[in-house]
């Protein structure tokens with residue numbers, strides 16, 4: 001007998017990368033990762049597949065499934081298949097989306113529920129166990145789960161603030177990957193006094209100023225070009241940043257600016273794709 005479950009979770013963009021100070025902020029976007037889970041008592045192993053990425057590391061989604069079963073004390077094995085609109089390891093929180101979607105799909109297969117923050121914390125634990133994160137990325141996990149803009153303390157796994165905003169999001173995603181686990185933590189930590197200033201701006205609700213400051217700081221620390229950000233500022237954009245540990249950049253804009261920036265970034269001739277989406281304020285459920 002098999003038990004099947006499906007779920008999705010959101011990708012996200014960065015306001016504050018938490019690696020310098022363990023305090024972060026992020027917003028959920030309208031790009032989804034879907035997970036299909038199949039559980040059976042006939043097996044005790046967990047096998048994950050990332051559709052279209054045969055060489056992808058499936059430890060995170062296998063561990064996510066395992067943690068749900070452990071929590072309920074159920075002895076089963078199974079498979080999980082993810083497919084994603086979120087480019088993998090680009091800074092757009094593909095890992096948080098994959099963990100959240102897998103946990104919810106496993107709950108769906110079992111006919112069980114968890115409190116939203118317990119599900120988020122389980123995904124953070126899976127990410128730490130799989131070695132794909134530095135701080136646990138509780139900020140990204142909350143943005144992926146609840147949508148809107150979230151401000152968090154990743155050391156305490158505390159959701160400090162959540163706001164909803166109707167804004168478009170324009171993303172420039174280069175055709176390459178940058179894994180959080182291999183990012184330059186030492187350089188990021190050198191930024192702490194200035195990242196604190198950006199975090200305070202985020203707490204005051206000045207998300208666009210906060211993210212632009214974050215972007216220039218982390219481009220400097222991680223060796224990414226600021227050209228893409230400068231092109232956005234020349235158009236009049238106020239909020240633009242390197243997202244996560246890169247290489248993608250995202251901007252918070254109104255509808256009219258979204259069209260302008262999509263064209264400007266698309267015409268740059270830098271290899272990569274421009275994605276026009278928006279903040280997803282619905283999330284999967286409210287905190």
Ligand SMILES: Nc1ncnc2c1ncn2[C@@H]1O[C@H](COP(=O)(O)OP(=O)(O)OP(=O)(O)O)[C@@H](O)[C@H]1O
Nearest residue numbers: 057082089090091092093094095098179180244245
């Ligand atoms: N769709 C997916 N299915 C299964 N695992 C995934 C998926 N997407 C990402 N992952 C896992 O997450 C890892 C990438 O995590 P990483 O934190 O480097 O990327 P990210 O979350 O997109 O970036 P950032 O944290 O900077 O936003 C992959 O190596 C893989 O293990």
Ligand SMILES: O=C(O)C1=C[C@@H](O)[C@@H](O)[C@H](O)C1
Nearest residue numbers: 017018024133134135137244
């Ligand atoms: O691995 C991590 O701890 C993180 C990675 C990036 O996505 C950051 O944006 C996030 O704030 C923390």
